[in-house]
Amino acid sequence: MKDGKVPNPDNIHPIPGYDIEDLTKEEAVYIGEKINKIVPREVDSDEEEFVLKVENENGEIIGGCIAEAYEYHWSRMFLDTLWVDERYRRHGIGSMIIREVERIAKDKSCRVVTLGTASYMARPFYEKHGYTVFTTLKKANGYISYSLVKYLDRETPDYVPSNNSGARFKVSLGNDDDAEVIQNGIDKYSETYEQKCENVGFYKKLVDKDGRFAAGVIADVDKGEYGFVEAVFVEKPLRRQGLGTYLLKEAENLAKDNGASLILTNAGDWNVDFFKKNGYLLRGELKDVPKGHDCYELYKII
Numbered sequence: 001m002k003d004g005k006v007p008n009p010d011n012i013h014p015i016p017g018y019d020i021e022d023l024t025k026e027e028a029v030y031i032g033e034k035i036n037k038i039v040p041r042e043v044d045s046d047e048e049e050f051v052l053k054v055e056n057e058n059g060e061i062i063g064g065c066i067a068e069a070y071e072y073h074w075s076r077m078f079l080d081t082l083w084v085d086e087r088y089r090r091h092g093i094g095s096m097i098i099r100e101v102e103r104i105a106k107d108k109s110c111r112v113v114t115l116g117t118a119s120y121m122a123r124p125f126y127e128k129h130g131y132t133v134f135t136t137l138k139k140a141n142g143y144i145s146y147s148l149v150k151y152l153d154r155e156t157p158d159y160v161p162s163n164n165s166g167a168r169f170k171v172s173l174g175n176d177d178d179a180e181v182i183q184n185g186i187d188k189y190s191e192t193y194e195q196k197c198e199n200v201g202f203y204k205k206l207v208d209k210d211g212r213f214a215a216g217v218i219a220d221v222d223k224g225e226y227g228f229v230e231a232v233f234v235e236k237p238l239r240r241q242g243l244g245t246y247l248l249k250e251a252e253n254l255a256k257d258n259g260a261s262l263i264l265t266n267a268g269d270w271n272v273d274f275f276k277k278n279g280y281l282l283r284g285e286l287k288d289v290p291k292g293h294d295c296y297e298l299y300k301i302i
């Protein structure tokens with residue numbers, strides 16, 4: 001372990017000199033901050049979530065979206081939820097909303113908008129707007145989930161929906177209550193296709209014999225579906241001793257114990273080798289995000 005090699009993960013339990021304990025909330029925040037410092041920064045900007053809504057003549061919300069700009073420093077806007085009321089679909093309202101998201105993204109110096117959709121949802125809708133698929137994942141329920149991206153600094157042909165009669169409505173900024181209506185709309189729509197599965201969190205740390213924080217992992221698992229590793233962090237002087245591998249393996253064990261056969265994570269070209277050495281394979285690649293780097297979506301069969 002001293003020569004800088006990552007040990008065989010099957011032989012590392014228990015790890016001498018350390019105890020595994022639950023992460024506190026403060027430590028989870030600390031890990032997030034530390035990781036953010038490692039990630040290459042393209043622009044300096046505050047994290048922010050915003051809501052867009054469209055109301056009808058009676059002031060009812062008939063569509064909207066929730067976008068997370070937590071990756072502004074990557075010049076990346078993430079469109080989390082987009083929904084149009086069933087009675088108003090295919091009237092150009094979804095298109096109005098997505099155009100506004102892109103306008104705001106450009107305004108905030110984002111070069112890309114990314115989003116996820118599923119095979120029963122709206123992939124062709126996004127493709128009409130110039131989005132391309134960069135990751136696919138077949139889910140246990142048979143549906144495929146896709147990640148899509150649009151590079152805002154690349155030419156895409158203008159697109160106007162064949163039925164644009166919803167253009168008489170306006171897109172405006174919404175608040176938390178509006179977000180709830182939009183979220184309920186999408187949840188109701190999705191539950192006809194997907195069963196909600198229980199999510200189990202895994203927030204663990206390694207502490208040395210004096211109780212000092214050495215390393216942490218934040219992961220979760222959708223029971224019977226797949227696990228996701230949000231973050232693994234090892235304090236700098238303690239790297240290359242197998243602590244990260246140990247925590248990753250523990251997260252994989254939790255996912256396996258909860259009926260998952262797959263674990264997923266995201267990485268960048270600055271840290272992807274750690275995951276590759278631990279048996280993770282590429283399932284999608286986002287080129288030049290952040291600028292001058294590539295980032296990846298990875299999986300491992302567990």
Ligand SMILES: CC(C)(COP(=O)(O)OP(=O)(O)OC[C@H]1O[C@@H](n2cnc3c(N)ncnc32)[C@H](O)[C@@H]1OP(=O)(O)O)[C@@H](O)C(=O)NCCC(=O)NCCS
Nearest residue numbers: 083084089090091092093094095117121122124125161162
């Ligand atoms: C997907 C959704 C947001 C699109 O909004 P919308 O207002 O209906 O879309 P628009 O009228 O702007 O459609 C633009 C074009 O995309 C097409 N389109 C819209 N939704 C589509 C879908 N689900 N599948 C295939 N094509 C779709 C339209 O037919 C139109 O194409 P055309 O110009 O060739 O006729 C809306 O249909 C919706 O809320 N669906 C249910 C929830 C959902 O799937 N949300 C997306 C989650 S990722």
